[in-house]
Amino acid sequence: MSFKVQTFNQIAERGLNRFDPVKYQVGSDQVEPDAMLLRSQNLHDCVFNKNLKAIARAGAGVNNVPVDACSKHGIVVFNTPGANANAVKELVFCALLLASRGIVDGMRFAEGLTDISDSSVLAARLEKEKKQFAGVELYGKKLGIVGLGAIGSMVAEMALALGMEVLGFDPALSVDAAWRLPNQVQRMESLQALLGQADYVSLHVPAIEQTKNLINAENIGSFKKGAVLVNFARESIVDPHAVLAALNAGGLARYVCDFPEPEFRGRKDILAMPHIGASTLEAEENCAVMAADQLRDFLENGNIKNSVNFPPVAMPRAPGTCRLTFTNDNVSGVLGHVLSVLADLQVNVVDMMNKSRGQLAYNIIDMEAEPSAELQAAVAAVEHVIAVRLI
Numbered sequence: 131m132s133f134k135v136q137t138f139n140q141i142a143e144r145g146l147n148r149f150d151p152v153k154y155q156v157g158s159d160q161v162e163p164d165a166m167l168l169r170s171q172n173l174h175d176c177v178f179n180k181n182l183k184a185i186a187r188a189g190a191g192v193n194n195v196p197v198d199a200c201s202k203h204g205i206v207v208f209n210t211p212g213a214n215a216n217a218v219k220e221l222v223f224c225a226l227l228l229a230s231r232g233i234v235d236g237m238r239f240a241e242g243l244t245d246i247s248d249s250s251v252l253a254a255r256l257e258k259e260k261k262q263f264a265g266v267e268l269y270g271k272k273l274g275i276v277g278l279g280a281i282g283s284m285v286a287e288m289a290l291a292l293g294m295e296v297l298g299f300d301p302a303l304s305v306d307a308a309w310r311l312p313n314q315v316q317r318m319e320s321l322q323a324l325l326g327q328a329d330y331v332s333l334h335v336p337a338i339e340q341t342k343n344l345i346n347a348e349n350i351g352s353f354k355k356g357a358v359l360v361n362f363a364r365e366s367i368v369d370p371h372a373v374l375a376a377l378n379a380g381g382l383a384r385y386v387c388d389f390p391e392p393e394f395r396g397r398k399d400i401l402a403m404p405h406i407g408a409s410t411l412e413a414e415e416n417c418a419v420m421a422a423d424q425l426r427d428f429l430e431n432g433n434i435k436n437s438v439n440f441p442p443v444a445m446p447r448a449p450g451t452c453r454l455t456f457t458n459d460n461v462s463g464v465l466g467h468v469l470s471v472l473a474d475l476q477v478n479v480v481d482m483m484n485k486s487r488g489q490l491a492y493n494i495i496d497m498e499a500e501p502s503a504e505l506q507a508a509v510a511a512v513e514h515v516i517a518v519r520l521i
């Protein structure tokens with residue numbers, strides 16, 4: 131059994147090394163791949179080959195992947211939950227400080243005093259001017275966190291440790307995420323309520339239809355006067371024109387984000403970084419290793435972990451068996467129909483698992499003997515079956 135994995139973007143070597151070169155051909159030049167491994171590459175206009183079985187996003191956000199189209203073709207989409215959360219949390223800490231203290235302007239000022247060559251003259255000048263760069267402390271201030279998943283919960287912990295009060299809003303909070311959350315986080319019933327109380331607002335929601343322009347011209351007026359908005363989630367979550375208007379009117383004090391826009395250039399009240407929230411050695415390695423391991427287990431065993439469109443499924447392989455996996459529309463009768471096809475072909479089933487998620491169902495069946503050549507085609511011909519593999 132051998133597989134081709136096409137890579138996009140800079141994938142950490144430690145992740146690429148997880149693929150055994152005897153079984154895998156891996157690289158950006160692979161054609162008709164079994165799987166794709168990527169970071170922020172936009173796949174929305176990509177025409178998928180018929181052989182493509184899986185896409186792994188080495189990261190959290192999957193807005194660059196056409197997940198619905200993948201589901202229709204039975205392509206499993208993976209991400210790596212939490213693998214880069216610490217990197218983002220640390221940059222949010224930096225963003226809060228950059229927004230609160232005269233760090234950037236003060237450093238630029240000091241660097242710009244190139245006409246002064248005497249250090250005592252320089253020290254006297256800096257001492258005289260430094261009041262322009264005074265700021266405020268984070269201690270005792272209120273941080274509102276929108277989205278309390280992997281990153282939001284880490285940001286909450288960090289802010290509490292800094293002595294901040296933490297308000298949280300997440301109407302879709304999972305049970306696992308709720309368990310992770312420090313109990314000092316004050317639950318807000320609405321975004322509006324959070325915006326009205328927070329000195330700093332940090333966004334940690336996915337870029338989906340429901341979060342498009344979550345911060346917009348209608349609600350930007352609800353921020354406390356002089357509040358700071360921090361966006362290390364995605365550009366689509368914040369309407370930049372609403373932010374510019376609020377900054378110009380003095381409602382918002384600063385916007386710190388990972389998503390520069392042409393209109394942001396030259397403004398002292400906007401600090402925009404080039405999407406580097408997850409750009410640390412550690413996060414890049416964590417994401418690449420997790421994505422590669424998930425792909426391998428799926429390609430070699432049909433197991434699914436951390437998919438955004440398929441259910442989690444893992445079944446130990448019964449020794450000496452051959453494995454059939456298939457994806458079908460989540461309607462009744464399909465599994466029974468497939469089992470009757472197997473019975474007609476005199477195939478003995480040793481173990482099986484069937485799980486569903488939304489419109490899709492996924493099945494693993496271990497069979498006693500190597501099946502005849504016609505089995506895969508016979509299963510693929512069953513109504514509502516979308517994709518079939520023999521592993």
Ligand SMILES: NC(=O)C1=CN([C@@H]2O[C@H](COP(=O)(O)OP(=O)(O)OC[C@H]3O[C@@H](n4cnc5c(N)ncnc54)[C@H](O)[C@@H]3O)[C@@H](O)[C@H]2O)C=CC1
Nearest residue numbers: 190191277278279280281300302303335336362363407408
């Ligand atoms: N700047 C960067 O380099 C990075 C950016 N990100 C972005 O951050 C986002 C969040 O990442 P994680 O925390 O790892 O994801 P996560 O899936 O663990 O958490 C997202 C949370 O947002 C909540 N949520 C969804 N819709 C909401 C809404 N309308 N209002 C409030 N909460 C809502 C969910 O219930 C969930 O708890 C990613 O989807 C990605 O877009 C993630 C990693 C790196």
Ligand SMILES: O=C(O)CCC(=O)C(=O)O
Nearest residue numbers: 169170189190191408409
């Ligand atoms: O791979 C990257 O650098 C971006 C990470 C990111 O935005 C994400 O994980 O959602």
